[in-house]
Amino acid sequence: MILIDSISTFGEYLLLMKRVMSRPERWRIFFRQMLHEMFQLGVNSIPIVLLISFFIGAVICIQLKLNIESPWMPKMVVGYSTREILILEFSSSIMCLILAGKVGSNITSEIGTMRVTQQIDALEIMGVNSASFLILPKISALISMIPILVIFSIAAGTAGAFAIGKFTGIMTPEDLTIGLQYEFNQWFIWCSVIKSVAFAFIITSVSSFYGYRVTGGSLEVGKASTNAVVSCSALILFADMILTQLLMQ
Amino acid sequence: MIEISSIYKKFESQVVLNDISAVFENGKTNLIIGMSGAGKTVLLKCIVGLLTPDNGKVIYDGRNIITLGKKERHLMRREIGMLFQNAALFDSMSVLENVMFPLDMFSDMTYKERLERARFCLDRVNLIDAQEKYPDELSGGMQKRAAIARAIALEPKYLFCDEPNSGLDPQTSLIIDELIHDITKEYNITTVVNTHDMNSVMGIGDHILFLANGKLAWEGNKDNILNSNNETLNDFLFSSDLVRKVKEMGGK
Structure with missing residues (x-):
């Protein structure tokens, strides 16, 4: 029964995506909405991304210093490991999990409220493809903003590691710099960006799907928001596993 | 002009609309009335194409909205204006x-x-x-x-209003009713209003359909509604003291 429900839900999701991926009725309005969403979903997320990444960068640095310190271990290992963790996992996957909570619930509640207050019906009556009109600008906006958020996150995490080294004295900025520069592989940055683009699609499309199919009232909108965040998180982790295998081979 | 014929709709085992046929003419304010749960909103949604009836036809000036292609239906919807119960701005x-x-x-x-x-x-x-x-x-x-x-x-050529007076005071309701009626005459459009407000019925009901238990129980206009012999309609109408008194005073 659960399997049949899951397949049915996935089918509904694909049908919705088919409607979403259609040519916008008016490009001018589409770009206006996309700009608005880039600000709402992207620019408004910059403070939380910077804040969380800064502290996580610092915490990673402390943990590595405390747990792998050994006379046999070169000092630059802390910087090297901090960089790899930030680039390969934190700034793409974990940051997108955080964004699934912030952006995903926002999208579901916005579209869900439009559904229960008949605003979506009003669009349909006018002859507007409501799925494409509401969801496509959100998907395009987050996909175009996510690489910037990833870069900001990597930068803020690195700054956090530097700050903790400088202000607590657990390691010198020079050792950290050597580690951060050691055998730097540019492809890892691309991996991070590619993964985050896929996660951005998951966050926006899945949360929009949950919002779009809400029936009932405010209670159902709340439940849909929770379900959207849970589903996005699970799907991000699942996609992370597959993408990591594909990209890092 | 909108013509609906043999509209049938059920949700799971519950029949909500059963064999409803009517003609809504241009320049007239057509009202669909009935008690809560009678199927008014479902009928309106079937007419505008938000729901697809299980059987029947909805013909807008010769075009059946149910069998129209997706593109044509989208284009046709641009000829439709709709006022939702909660405005939906x-x-x-x-x-x-x-x-x-x-x-x-x-x-x-x-x-x-x-x-x-x-x-x-x-x-x-x-x-x-x-x-x-x-x-x-x-x-x-x-x-x-x-x-x-x-x-x-x-x-638009067609205007639909779903309970336009719900949640409004009588004076504001009157203003909304007059506005809908005036616009209908002014633009010679086909207007269908879904309501259970008796003031609307008596004020703007050029053509009235009364639904009961998903069936068309009575059809007429504001001039003959008070003299109907339909028992279900009378139960509905005269549950209002005001309407009962109006009838006792000879409809004046």
């Missing part, structure tokens, strides 16, 4: 932007022309002073008027 837009929205989407007018048309529509519903306000800053009646302005912006 877009929260993120001001009143002026709400009224301009259908023009932005579907007209080839210049910005100046669209602005002029939107202001004309707002002026028509006496809401020009509130054009910069957002929906949550408006009263219920003002929201309904803004929604009417949005519905008529593209000069």
